[in-house]
Amino acid sequence: MDIKLFDSELKVMSVLWRDGDVPAKYIAKLLNEDLGWNVNTTYTLIKRCIKKGAIERSEPNFMCHALVPKEEVQKAETNELIDKVYDGSVDKLFTALLGRKKLSAAQIEKLKQIVGDLE
């Protein structure tokens, strides 16, 4: 099992790892106090974890059960400005508009050169 979770998703999981199976409502309340998240934010994250196969949902009361132990989860890191969640064109256009892309080592070197020259 190789599940990659982001920091915010790990916060949701850590509630389950610590307190066992709890209703979604409980998680939302707890994380609102701890992190200042609103209810919708927490629910969105729970749904993402369900989609990734990290949480199993059961009725009634939207009970959440951790499917993976803490040790098997890897921390996901974003290297891009905006991750794939925005699948496809949306983020591409946005990044293109704001003109953010990674630079090559040579380009970085050239920029440092410019600073040195103008100093």
Place this chain on the structure above:
Amino acid sequence: MSLLQMSFAGAIMILAIIIIRALVINLLPKKTFLALWGIVIVRLLFPFSLPSAFSVYSLIGKHTQKKDPQIIGMLPIEVKRQVSTIPNNILNISNSISIWMIIWIVGVLICTLFFAIVYWKCRQEFQMSLPVDNDFIKSWLGTHRLKRSIAIRQSSRFSAPLTYGVFHPVILMPTSTEWENTNSMRYVLTHEYVHIRRFDSLTKLVLLAVLCVHWFNPLVWIMYILANRDIELLCDEEVIRLLGENTKADYARTLINMEETQSGFVPLCNNFSKNVIEERIVSIMKYKKSSIFSLVLGFSLVFGTTTAFATSAQKEPDYFITDEDDNTTIFNGKLMASQKFLVDENGKYTYDSNSELDALFSEFGIPSTKFIDSDINDIKFTLEDTSNQNQDHLFSQRSLYTEEEMEQIIADIESGKIPGYQISDFVEGKVPGFEAGDWFFINFD
């Protein structure tokens, strides 16, 4: 002013700013460009027109048209009849306007929806950020207070620091931030602080709104990109001003280092973004405290560009009318013909019976029903060839008159601006050139 005219006037001004920007960007305070973009935005959003003799449109008019006063005719003596050379496609205008209108509205909706979704998605992601527990941050927030409380949070979903929220601004730092590097932290936070203080996220939203309204105008897209870059440049300038001019090289290196840590691999060599960061670095390094000279230059550029491009041509009177006593009346109204009189390819006039003109006729006691009831919708009449070739162009230039203008003409006649005649004289065909049978009262009996 129609949207298209506003967009066109805006585009010309954007073009001028692009050129100025390319030539003197590092010589002027960056506020100059923000001021210029601001004027373009006003120009693009508000349909006012400020007539100015110094407007480029006045100058263009003088050179291309050789605008002699247009003498439409020695009215009471003889009104010259002009053969119209109205282009045929005029017949389609009333149809096509609605089609373009629909396309425009659909475009606006698509753009708005698109950006709303992007914004909403980002917002959702922002809200999943985590609080930061860090002594440096706490003390920094203590010394940088605004009326709005600033929060600093972290997220692993973004690799560059950013700010969101207008009323409850939040600085979002990547989780990978080197928190202990207080030197670079100071630059980064000050940069975001300046953004917050200047309400830049609001400015960006206004720019986005302009983009949605003028989505069909490629120059507005260029403006959107350049204005966003200028917001960054101005912000950098402000940071250096706050932290001291001797910090600029250090600040520039911090920015470069941040670019460096971001680049894991290079998928595509993007020349455009390379230029963006290069522009920023050069701009920072070339920063100098604004001299009086640069301030004056900047101010006069804003003033000059505004008078030249944000104003419209000074209106010259459309007509002189000279009566038998050689009294000349100048007025801006248009004479005769209305939008509803159309000319087909055979030079025949057709009359649209749905015209509001009918209401006007009845106002003056003319049985307009005779127009509407005639089983042929088209009243056809042909004008004789003009006896004065020189005046041909008059009609072809001003081929479309709205009902409003038509009303104005009638009002002008009523109020005696066209001396010697009353509206009843026109109706009864007493005015030379407007005799029944020649003009639009042809099917009267």
